[in-house]
Amino acid sequence: MQNKSWIGKTLALAILPMALGSAWAQTAPQMTPEEMEQAKQIYFERCAGCHGVLRKGATGKNLEPHWSKTLDDGTKMEGGTLKLGTDRLEKIIAYGTEGGMVNYDDILTPEEINLMARYVQNEPPIPPEFSLQDMKDSWNLIVPVADRPTKQMNKVNLSNVFAITLRDAGKLALVDGDTHKIWKILESGYAVHISRMSASGRYVYTTGRDGLTTIIDLWPEEPMTVATVRFGSDMRSVDVSKFKGYEDKYLVGGTYWPPQYSIVDGLTLEPIKVVSTRGQTVDGVYHPEPRVASIVANPAKPEWVVNVKETGMILLVDYSDLENLKTTTINSAKFLHDGGWDASGRYFLVAANASNKVAAVDTKTGKLAALVDTAKIPHPGRGANFVHPQYGPVWSTGHLGDDVVSLISTPSEDAKFSKYKANNWKVVQELKMPGAGNLFVKTHPKSKHFWADAPMNPEREIAESVYVFDMNDLTKDPVQLNVAKDSGLPESKAIRRAVQPEYNKAGDEVWISLWGGKADQSAIVIYDDKTLKVKQVITDPEVITPTGKFNVYNTMHDVY
Template sequence: MKKSVFSMSALTLAIGVSMSGLALNTHAGEPTMSEADFETTKALYFQRCAGCHGVLRKGATGKSLEPKNTKKLGQKRLERIIALGTEGGMNNFDDIFSKKEINMLATYIQMEPPIPPEMNLALMKERWKTMVKPEDYPTKPMHGLNWENFFVVILRDEGKMGIIDGDTKKVIAKIDTGYAVHVAKESSDGRFWYTQGRDGKMTKIDLWMNPPQVVAETQIAYDARDVAVSHYGEWKDKYVIGGAYWPPHFAILDAKTMEPLKVVSTRGVNVDGEYVNEARVAAIYNTPTAPTWIVAVKELGQLWQVDYSDLDNLRIEMINSHKFLHDGFFDPTQQYFQIAANASNRMEIMDATNRKFVASIETGKKPHPGPGANWIDPKCGPVGGTVHLGEGRMTAWGNDPKGHPDHAWKVCYSVETDGPGVFLRTHPKSDNVWMDQTKHPEPEVQQSVQVMDKKTREIIKTIRVTEHPKAAAVHMEFNKDGDEVWVSVWARGKGDRAKGEIVVYDAKTLKEKARIKNLETPTGKFNVYNRVHHVG
């Protein structure tokens, strides 16, 4: 089996001591594996399954995979589910894993999960590295390119970030960042980008360098998901925060040097009054109107508004909502934060300015807006929208309580799509909303995106982005001018990772304009200008 960027030896260090003897000393009739197969499968589970099902396998977006549940299903049925996926939004893995790997995973999840270690502030500081000192940063862009129209692209399985010039469509750099970057967030001016990988590594990239490169890094966890920078007042670009799945905590770093400064556990009592050991940080967002971040604690069903104005006397307001929290986005006024509670089939609304919960909206099975989308509807006025992991549906709700109070925080309308999706995007200059369908198990559906007219609310076109047998179409992003839409082709199979590409479409005619080829598993991408100015 080909090793990932996140090596097996590193993974063993990260998620637990060797399970020596465990697999060989099971009771008669119990699932068994060799020690070597156990370690290999532990790595596969961590990389591909833990995000939805949890390191301890207690479930969240995905179902519980504790042995008391998986043993009831049995080896053959588990293999079938892993291979073919489910209509509830689980990917098919028969084009990613070999038959042997599927067999091993089905056995592994019937066994007791290993307990990963903790990570303290001292260890984070040990893993802090400086490649370029802040005093040596360039004082102006060194390449003469239109860096505000750069696209910062996750090359997921290769552990890299691609920097692509939005004007010329040329790849400017491919930067090593660590295994499976989940997201990247910008400094207030968009010059620096902070990535957070699933291996817990956080990196800082300077787009002014020629070529752009990592200037500092550290590891804040063994499994992590999100990052955000302070953008408010005197603390602008002073701190950066990283949120972890394991250990369940968040860490605050000096945004200039990347030195770890503080770590805070998110273990606690959930909205149902139960203590949760694996209370993971699903997402973190900068609050535009206050010196705070919004930290979504997935299993607790709580939004923590963390005030960074005084790190020594950290103020955290815990705002109850519903389980299990995931991705979110702000409304156009930047006052209201809208976030999915997957398992509750709801979008949750909080007032980030007044720091309080506002509303809960039932939208459909497992909403997942990704970076989200806001637009103007002819009837309801300003609306926000989401696609869903559990069904082919886009739901829009009113989000203008001042101008359109009768429609605020109520479902405006829903549109049926061909399959479950992960992302939707739009632009103020566009007449349309673009939606992917990555979670559908059928290739022709997961390889297509759908385009909806904002005025008529109808799907006006289904675009087959790729016919690569081991690829899916995922994530849309507009360019700075709003006249192009970039869609990723995520080629996932072994040996096919470098066959990924980004397909560029004319936002008005919906016709293909260009293909940027030879990209290693491209997924999310972020246009510098749009992200800095909260466009879309």
């Protein structure tokens, strides 16, 4: 693909807010009912996650036909897709921007790009709500608990199994981390966003962009789906209850649409309770679509940390009494996205990516510990923890919109780290990346390396590579590993994006997804963490558009 960075810079200007004297009179391009249905599906699959179902924007820009707002100084700002027009929108969709939007000219056809340029100039259709009764109607208990094995019936080392999303295939691959062999591929629903593990390590829970959640039992001779339920029409995160006495009793799931979180039985997925997240933002403005982003379970209390994207509210949901649900609401910043625990397990850090901040919650006191300014559009995944040779314990995040990785000093009750206290909740160092577009960073307690990807960068070579920093000398440039070339696969017209480094349980291997197009062969490339040499390439024809990978042990124990 041609070099597009200059195009991205130019087109990024086209979607900045525009100060205008009055609204304009353009009318939306007409579309047939068939075109509308096709565009709705593409928007759901490719666009809604960043721009929102109602197109009010979050990680991505507002895509309403017309919007206006008044700034603190009284200036009225107006913008919208109608003002941009079809030709301009086609270029933005085709070539992307350096703010983190990828180019779609190797994903969508020219006809589909034109279709989407016209679609976003029309008013967004509003999907139906999804009630507790709707959840109950969707619930499917395939294997009751009493009919499941009472002990592990296979000889697989379950703690080193990888759950790998096969995004566009609507499947999940379970891969034996010891043998590098595919154990089983199961139907999972479209575009699984996350796999969570039960507190026991027996079950894998998946959820994704069609709102479907599944439980996969790892104890039978071959893993099998034992229950499913639909939480809504789009969702991103689930987690089980982990506090002592409540292990796996409940599971909470948060939806992008409708904006709510729901609680179900942790072993059967039988629906129990639905709670709406609609309400006021941290700015005091009502929002109709506050989507639930990341969710984590606090192992030290019977509570979940639920992050509400558009409002900037962090909810601590106490599940000890569901009939009299208690929730602590913490104001942070917009728009909350993903995050992870610090090394102590006391603080949860989450990206407020539209505010260019990271919010830190003290789950011991139930209060906001800090709002840390970062570079543009932080996107940590779960982040990465390590002890910096100069600044002590740090948690790190990459950025969709800037070419750095931010290292944030975190508190520790260990006396040997007390000398770093003055640095706590500050960005103590920025590691230079070759460009913006990072999604995930990762390291391991047994490793000297720090890995970062850049799959959302518009440059082929950058997007197809990962970058490895030496934690013993963070002044050195990172080592570039071109995952696409290392895979041994033939070149493709579409960019094969190298995404989400994930360690095995031992911390001596790093697995990278090489995410190609639907029609192209994708791969999982496994590197030796010490030598940075390729150990294995998994290129089975069924490995279609692999993205997220979750090692059972590391996910259970928050090792990152």
